[in-house]
Amino acid sequence: MAESSGTGPSGGAPVLSVARLTKRFGEFTAVNDVSFAMPPGGSLAIVGESGSGKTTIAKMIVGLERPTAGTITACGRDRSTVSRSARERRRRGGEVQIVFQDPYTSLDPRQSAASAIDEVLRLHHGWDGARRAARVSELTSLVGLDERQATALPRALSGGQRQRVAIARALAAEPRVLILDESVAALDVSIQAQVLNLLADIRDETGVSYILISHDLAVVRQLTDQAIVMWRGSVVEEGATASILDDPRHEYTRRLRASVPRPGWKPARSVGVK
């Protein structure tokens, strides 16, 4: 299963692909021989529980961890090895950006949303002040922040508003791929729905691709077309999100599916205890 590539209907060369990706920490294999490819504008979920290796994959893609083996290719260029120069790091940053789970730790407490976005624009685009200011205002309104919120420090913003800032900041680099690492998991249900709608709109408008890392199968269903299911570092099932959730093949996926609370659901003791 790890051999497969071409996740989903391919609309041109994949914007991101990983091949036979492996990461070991000492004796422990966190990610074992994982391959997938993402078409431009696609939306792929990496599903799994804690310790399944999904966040380690994200970290390797953005360069926060080095793969033990395997390759990562974004926009046709290899990024499996450490970048040698600031210019190379910037270029990689323009290809793939990430939004983390906790909006309380991912923003600089002394920097307003507008200033955080402006910093990214300055770094990536070499525009003059007026053009940057115009883009800051575009991006903040794209994510639904008003002018007061855009100039406020993070401490004056709610969790949902902070997460919008983190999304706008990631989009400022105009990435082809946005990794959402449990980015809506910490949000209240009513706010989560707003941010999920927003992410769908942004994908329609900009053609950006998403990699959604999530343990929440309902969120996965709502936002992604394709999915891979990970268990203990390996991919156990992959395919169209709808068919994986409607007709799970692997025993682990079935158990995961059956554990999701829904109307009429009753929890059951399973046989094995992890």
Added chain:
Amino acid sequence: MSSPLLEVSGLTVTLPAGTVLRDVSLSLGAGEALGLVGESGSGKSMTVKAISRLLPPKAAATGSIRFDGTEVGALSGPALRAFRSGVAMVFQDPRAHINPVRRIGDFMTEALRAQGVRRGEALARAGALLSEVGIGDAAARLRQFPHELSGGMLQRVMIAAALLTEPRLLLADEPTTALDVTTQAEVMAILDELRRERGMALLFITHDLELAAAICDRTAVMYAGQVVEVRQSDVLHDDPLHPYTAALAAARPDISRTEPRLRAIPGRPLSAFEAPPGGCAFAPRCEFAEEACRTAAIPVTELDGGLTRCVRATALRGQLAVTHG
């Protein structure tokens, strides 16, 4: 019907920063399970703190909390200790509530030993309960330290420890939120089973309506420091009485279908101290709000066997259910 095991009436709690609970009333019969559902800032955890007498020192509380007919706020000395062994608690993060340098056995038997139970006897009872919560090789587990156990395993230890003194009421504050979903299902099943066997009452706090409905007879929904609806869990999803309950159920994505667009609730949840003094706190986000919702204080209405804090409840009756398509 005999008097309830726990009766909270007109509870209002004010912190120096502002009011956090406003006129909260709940009742829980012996052996009954009640879900308490709300988003962040709704006051659900503060309600538990008030019941367990763990409010912050500067909090001012009015209203009444009665456990087994006795006013909880008036307890002291041996009576307070007896109350504490009758009301056990399980929290969201087990690692934050267990001493990391003491063995599981020492932690579990502390309350029993304080009651004068001998060490050997206390350990035997702890071991038996560990088996009941699905932990094998209990004798070895009792000698282990918390860091040697996974989060799901440790939460089972916390549940077993809470049950050791045979409490009549268990307060569980998001006990499965930090766990993986398969582990959550397991822990919920254990909690439900042990509760039924013992005839213990349960107040189950969560942000997840479906999770509460799965093991609770009734569910109370909180918004901005108030209880806005109390309803039989099995009809809550299909026939909610309060627009907020309906909106909360509709906003959640559904695992069995992709919605063209989620029905997000506009705005954000209010804390109690941000809520306007008169009128319904949910009105600014409510699609059914009228002038009357914004001006007068909203009384609790009894309807179809449930309670709702909505002036339009009768008019909206049967029209709030989540429909798709």
